Amino acid sequence: DTAVSQTPKYLVTQMGNDKSIKCEQNLGHDTMYWYKQDSKKFLKIMFSYNNKELIINETVPNRFSPKSPDKAHLNLHINSLELGDSAVYFCASSHGQGGGQTQYFGPGTRLLVL
Amino acid sequence: GDSVTQMEGPVTLSEEAFLTINCTYTATGYPSLFWYVQYPGEGLQLLLKATKADDKGSNKGFEATYRKETTSFHLEKGSVQVSDSAVYFCALKNNAGNMLTFGGGTRLMVKP
Numbered sequence: 001d002t003a004v005s006q007t008p009k010y011l012v013t014q015m016g017n018d019k020s021i022k023c024e025q026n027l028g029h030d031t032m033y034w035y036k037q038d039s040k041k042f043l044k045i046m047f048s049y050n051n052k053e054l055i056i057n058e059t060v061p062n063r064f065s066p067k068s069p070d071k072a073h074l075n076l077h078i079n080s081l082e083l084g085d086s087a088v089y090f091c092a093s094s095h096g097q098g099g100g101q102t103q104y105f106g107p108g109t110r111l112l113v114l
Numbered sequence: 115g116d117s118v119t120q121m122e123g124p125v126t127l128s129e130e131a132f133l134t135i136n137c138t139y140t141a142t143g144y145p146s147l148f149w150y151v152q153y154p155g156e157g158l159q160l161l162l163k164a165t166k167a168d169d170k171g172s173n174k175g176f177e178a179t180y181r182k183e184t185t186s187f188h189l190e191k192g193s194v195q196v197s198d199s200a201v202y203f204c205a206l207k208n209n210a211g212n213m214l215t216f217g218g219g220t221r222l223m224v225k226p
Contacts, residue, residue, distance in 0.1 A: 041152075100207075
């Protein structure tokens, strides 16, 4: 059973397009996240979301928006894609938001903007 | 703000060698500390964690001890295998927030 799944696994698109990446977790977790991993493997939080609160990393452009149809899903929508958006995007989830809670990661979506 | 610093890689070792990957952190309060591993082409998997000072996390032969006095969480393994080749990330999560702050990652290459 896949705990945190993402689709698509690979996404190649043109600059200026709008695209979405889907994330689903079957762990019953109440908090989900999106991370961006750049070409040097550096990982950075983009969003944290539960059914009460959305926390946005202030460095994330407003072209990026998370959308959560229900507690098990947190999709990432990207408008007007730019070359610099090329990266691997990871979804994660956790039970609660306490310091010691483990975050479980999806397999990643490799986005290439041409 | 919070930050995590890891030794830069790649670290190249022969099979059965001893491994140390250094990790130090800066944070307010008392964060929880994590090591994640990313195998080629895959997502991140939790390797081990420690939630308070002097705790030792361990898994699959890897260990790391939460040292508050030196703000460190170094990863060690006594005898590495080729299958341990991966990128290792040290991370912290402050009790005041719910987001992980990652180090830059250290690539480990183990040769037979």
